[in-house]
Amino acid sequence: xxxxxxxxxxxxxxxxxxxxxxxxxxxxxxxxxxxxxxxxxxxxxxxxxxxxxxxxxxxxxxxxxxxxxxxxxxxxxxxxxxxxxxxxxxxxxxxxxxxxxxxxxxxxxxx
Numbered sequence: 001x002x003x004x005x006x007x008x009x010x011x012x013x014x015x016x017x018x019x020x021x022x023x024x025x026x027x028x029x030x031x032x033x034x035x036x037x038x039x040x041x042x043x044x045x046x047x048x049x050x051x052x053x054x055x056x057x058x059x060x061x062x063x064x065x066x067x068x069x070x071x072x073x074x075x076x077x078x079x080x081x082x083x084x085x086x087x088x089x090x091x092x093x094x095x096x097x098x099x100x101x102x103x104x105x106x107x108x109x110x111x
Contacts, residue, residue, distance in 0.1 A: 002026060003055050010059075012038045053085075057094045 005022045008015055014035055015023060023033055046052045063069075064081045073079055085091035 003051055006042075006044065006055065007058070009033050010039050010042055012036045053090060053094050057096075060094070 001019075002022060005015065005019045005026065007013075008019065009023050009031070012035060015033060020033065023031060044052075044055075060081045064079070069079065085094055
């Protein structure tokens with residue numbers, strides 16, 4: 001549920017009352033949520049085994065497929081999405097996206 005709230009808040013998607021409560025807990029009441037306003041950066045601090053790799057893979061996949069970046073790319077120019085990881089295994093997991101089926105299963109309930 002927290003990952004849903006993080007993604008929704010970052011991309012300005014609507015939050016219901018329960019999600020808004022979670023957002024306030026996650027940001028310790030200091031975060032500003034404005035519906036419809038997409039953020040351009042986020043600093044997230046998670047504990048070990050909290051789904052960081054999965055969340056980053058979802059964001060990278062989404063950002064890589066958005067048309068927003070077309071104005072910055074010349075025709076026939078290659079586009080790269082950089083994901084930084086502390087270990088090679090972690091990087092491979094992120095790049096592989098923890099598998100497309102898992103992404104579909106996890107995101108299927110969000111929309």
